[in-house]
Amino acid sequence: MSLKILVVEDENDLAELIAYNLKKEGYEALVCLRGADAIKYLEENPPDLLLLDVMLPDYDGFRIAQYVRGKESLKDIPIIFVTARDMEQDKLKGFSLGADDYITKPFSLKELLARVKAVLRRVGKERRQTQFRLGGIHIDLEKKEVKRGEEAIELTPTEFLILSALLENYGKPVSREYLIERVLKRDVYDRTVDVHIKKLREKLGEEGKAIQTVRGFGYKLEI
Structure with missing residues (x-):
């Protein structure tokens, strides 16, 4: 149906x-x-x-x-x-x-x-994609694993939530307000999101460059 x-x-x-x-x-x-x-x-x-x-x-x-x-x-x-x-x-x-x-x-x-x-x-009405590749990195949303080959990349729960949101909206700008209201679901400053993004980019190495800043709005993930 x-x-x-x-x-x-x-x-x-x-x-x-x-x-x-x-x-x-x-x-x-x-x-x-x-x-x-x-x-x-x-x-x-x-x-x-x-x-x-x-x-x-x-x-x-x-x-x-x-x-x-x-x-x-x-x-x-x-x-x-x-x-x-x-x-x-x-x-x-x-x-x-x-x-x-x-x-x-x-x-x-x-x-x-x-x-x-x-x-x-x-909301669970359509099958959710759980496996992603970002350059040489494999992300499994279900297992909450991020790996480069066999080497695990350790992310904090907040960093993983942000990465998941960017992956599920690949190629589309995601606003800071969206990340705060619908992903993190708690009151934080815009600057807090920026700090998490900076750390996420660093941990992802070369692939971290795929997280692009959308000036005056937020971020998008695109290689």
């Missing part, structure tokens, strides 16, 4: 384009152009994931997210905000309401699909 994704987006052409590409990937996709229609659908036929625009003609997307998280039968549905609002306070508000990811317009469909798959993997 295909996983169901509800696309709540008031720009009809964009909504249909997103839905078309989701269907090409094997998902069942339904479009709602208004928040009221989305809430009605959520009540009657809860999806496996909610792609939610913030600026809708009737309901604020944040309000819909708050409704979903407050409803026992809906609270576990993963939410990805899709919006033109890229202010830091908007992103933090989205994550504080329980968003699983936040992507700003304009975006590539390839990036959106990758984020959908990553979120579905994280």
Whole structure:
């Protein structure tokens, strides 16, 4: 059975384009152009994931997210905000309401699909990749092992969590806020994340150069 994704987006052409590409990937996709229609659908036929625009003609997307998280039968549905609002306070508000990811317009469909798959993997709805190669390094997320050949590379639990998040979002920028809110899940300063990244790069040696700084945003992993 295909996983169901509800696309709540008031720009009809964009909504249909997103839905078309989701269907090409094997998902069942339904479009709602208004928040009221989305809430009605959520009540009657809860999806496996909610792609939610913030600026809708009737309901604020944040309000819909708050409704979903407050409803026992809906609270576990993963939410990805899709919006033109890229202010830091908007992103933090989205994550504080329980968003699983936040992507700003304009975006590539390839990036959106990758984020959908990553979120579905994280919540256990889609099979999660656990084996990665990074140059000469092998990473096993299940066993929490990082090795160069037979030699183990010892990472702290925090360093391993950050590396896992970067691997699962390979090629896509990951914000410091995302790492703090959704990966580390505790209150730390942005600078603390930077310190962990610096140590991680050092331990990975030559492959550590694959962790690239995205100025003013965060990091991405790409060789």
